[in-house]
Amino acid sequence: MAVNTFPQLSNDNDKVALVEVDQSYSYGTVNERIDRFASGLLAGEQDLEEERIAFFIPASLDYVTVLHGVWRAGGIAVPLNVASAVAELDHYLSCASVTRMIANSEYHEALSELCASLNIELVSVDQVLADSVGALPKIDETRRAMMLFTSGTTNKPKGVVSTHKTIKAQITTLIDAWEWSENDVIPLFLPLHHIHGIINILSCGLWAGATVHLFSKFDIPRITEQVTSGTYNVFMAVPTIYVKLIQYFDSIDPATVRAICDGFAEMRLNISGSAACPVKLFKQWQDLTGQVLLERYGMTEIGMGISNPYHGERRAGCVGQALPGVEVQLFDEYDSP
Missing domain, CATH: 3.40.50.12780 (ANL, N-terminal domain)
Incomplete structure (x- = not known):
């Protein structure tokens, strides 16, 4: 998968992509924000090399920004259930070997102790967003892109990894x-x-x-x-x-x-x-x-x-x-x- 294979996500697309409460965001606006977030994640590095980055964010512009930003920077996105208890989050974060957690500031107090115990950096979207867009890596579609956890019907939830190619298919x-x-x-x-x-x-x-x-x-x-x-x-x-x-x-x-x-x-x-x-x-x-x-x-x-x-x-x-x-x-x- 290249830097961005979603064909409509481009800076010159003025069509509305997302509506959140009373605010609308065009494909161009969303795309530019994703690039800034990916640049902030990289912080001068060339590629995240499949670093596992979790995020604890409800449906929002921030959620889309983080999901696609992690992909574009070369990381593995680990979206978490915002209704999860601490014990469940401990299991997910440990299994996935997460190094960074992105969460809205309102959740930081509840998550800070857990993240500290697992040596996970806890940050918000605004803290990561770069002021400008830097160079982003070319990502081969066979690389791993996302880890989702099963619902745990038969045992503890298991992490399932999808590649960029699988997601595209x-x-x-x-x-x-x-x-x-x-x-x-x-x-x-x-x-x-x-x-x-x-x-x-x-x-x-x-x-x-x-x-x-x-x-x-x-x-x-x-x-x-x-x-x-x-x-x-x-x-x-x-x-x-x-x-x-x-x-x-x-x-x-x-x-x-x-x-x-x-x-x-x-x-x-x-x-x-x-x-x-x-x-x-x-x-x-x-x-x-x-x-x-x-x-x-x-x-x-x-x-x-x-x-x-x-x-x-x-x-x-x-x-x-x-x-x-x-x-x-x-x-x-x-x-x-």
Whole structure:
């Protein structure tokens, strides 16, 4: 991967890339900030040589700055769950052999003792940002780029490393499969320490030249207001989010519910993933909005592997078929094909 392979991230692109609260940031503004952050990380060095840099930041311009800045400087990005307890963070940071932690100043007091005990430098984005852009390294796409931790279903969470090449393949496969374009506008309120938020929404959106609205949490009133006004044309969530929306509908007047559902109906795509969508919920959402949810399946280890089609029949209770470039084989309970 070269210094920057995201085609829309360039200094001369004035299109809006990110919206955070009431502030909008163009692709050019974001790109220049990423370069300054990467330059600050390097601090005169030629290449971070895969230094592990963790960051404890919610969905924001700062998050995007750090993720891409670490990549451009030649480091390995280790995004952390901002809801993690100290014991969990200790496990992640130790396993990843992190040397630097980037966090907003509001988190420094809670993180300072842990970082000191692990000999990790704790800094904020503003402390790292350089005044000007320096020389950045050329990064081979086979180099390691990101470490994500599994959810720990069967044991302690394990660190999974992806290369720049793997990340690019995941993004471009989904852009083709789900027909992303620069006309898309999507809210991002999912956690940014898993594939769903990082790759499926944020990275696909920025690669395609779309606009991503960033939320530090799932703010139902604000998001549904934007849905009603027709701001978004793509919506991706986990099944519990769709459940929360339906429950919210029960607490507001019918006319408002109808306006929100009409807003969803106008979208080109609604996706559900990260957990199985109950058939009952699938049908409820279709009855309310007319949207046939597109279910897909993926893992931290591989990204997305299986998806219902963008065009064609989407079946309730099914995750679809293999995405291009993916081979799938079914095994029974005895591990036999």
